[in-house]
Amino acid sequence: MWKFPKTYKFNISLEHLPIQETKLRQMVLEWEEIGFRMFLPFHVFNWKTRPEPILHSHIDFDFFYQLSNFESVLFLCFPKQFEKKKKDHVTNILRDKFPSIKETHNHPTFLESIRKWWKDPVQLYFGNLGMVHTRLDMEGIKNPTGFxxxxxxxxxxxxxxxxxxxxxxxxxxHLKKFKSPFPKIAECYIKTRDVHSDGSLGNVYDRFLGYLLESQTDEYLLPYFGLRPSVPDFIRELIPEEIWNLPTFFEMPDWVLTNLKAEELQFRTVFQVSTSSQLHLK
Known part of the structure; x- marks a missing residue:
């Protein structure tokens, strides 16, 4: 005689979370205080965290789920498909709580990796480059860097x-050249500070948030040119238009940015392009 299961138990682990283990634990304790409501109808019966190098962390969740009569039959007949569907659902809930890991856990296919490698820019050439410093009121605004x-x-x-x-x-x-009038572009950075494992503060860095164009309606073009990420919408709406007040002296030297993969302004150094160089853009 068939014995239909009444409950389903499973485990989900997330590794290399960009958050200190102490902060992660505090976050999960707050979820626990409200009964892990975000996971319902799945119930958490055990969880644990552990630290990882470079201020990252790991978390394990043990869940159980009460099966309906129909789900009991599905689970008995199609266990792998049932398990995948339920695990994916809960994992997506967790990823919404850790937005900065979404891309990390969505592993691209080999073809996607080749396409991305082909389309990713390796250098950007700028004219009339300048720095603008401002302050934004962050009250009620979520942390755009994650943690x-x-x-x-x-x-x-x-x-x-x-x-x-x-x-x-x-x-x-290949080299993609733009014609005059050249589009105005900006890189946006926010000031952050390292936190050591003992809670002490370290070096200050300007963290790269993304690219933006003078006309926000044109920013759909950024991914087309391989310029990712774009500035989060909730930050983009706060940026003053005055940042675009650039001089129009085109006899100023051109600059080239080569380290596009770096995440801090201090490592995204630009270099002046010599007028005698073959790379100098007219």
Whole structure:
């Protein structure tokens, strides 16, 4: 005689979370206080965290789920499909709580990796490059970096923009040149500070949030050119239009950004393009 299961138990683990283990534990304790409501109808009966190197952490959740009569039959007949569907559902809930790991856990296919490698820019050429410093009121605004420690003074965060005219994009095998009038582009950075495992504060960095264009309606083009990420919408809406007040002296030198993979302004260094160089853009 068939014996239909009444409950289903499963485990979900998340590794390399960009958050200190102590902060992660505090976050989960707050979820526990409200009965892990975000997971219902799945119930948490055990969880544990552990630290990982470089201020990252790991978490394990043990869940159980009360099966309906129909689900008992499905689970008995199609256990693998049933398990995958339920696990994916709960994992997506967790990923919504950790937005910065979404991309990490969605592993691209081999073809997608090749396509991305082909389309990713390796150098950006700018004209009339300048720096703009401003402050944004962060009250009621979620942390755009995920879990990095923001440098906030009197409720405001220090924002840095590197603004200029985008003159060309160098890809792996071709150079995309723009014609005058060149589009205005900015890189947006927010000031953060390292936190050591003992809770002490470390170096201050300007963390890269993304690219933006002078006309927000044109920013759908950024992914087309391989310029990712774009500035989060909730930050983009706060950015003053004054950052685009650039001089129009095109005799100024061109600049090239080569380290597009870096995440801090201090490591996304630009270099002046010599007028005698073959790479100098007219």
């Amino acid at each position: 990095l420690h923001l440098q906030i003074h009197e409720g405001e965060s220090h924002i840095v923009f590197r603004v200029g005219y985008l003159k060309a994009i160098q890809y792996r095998f």
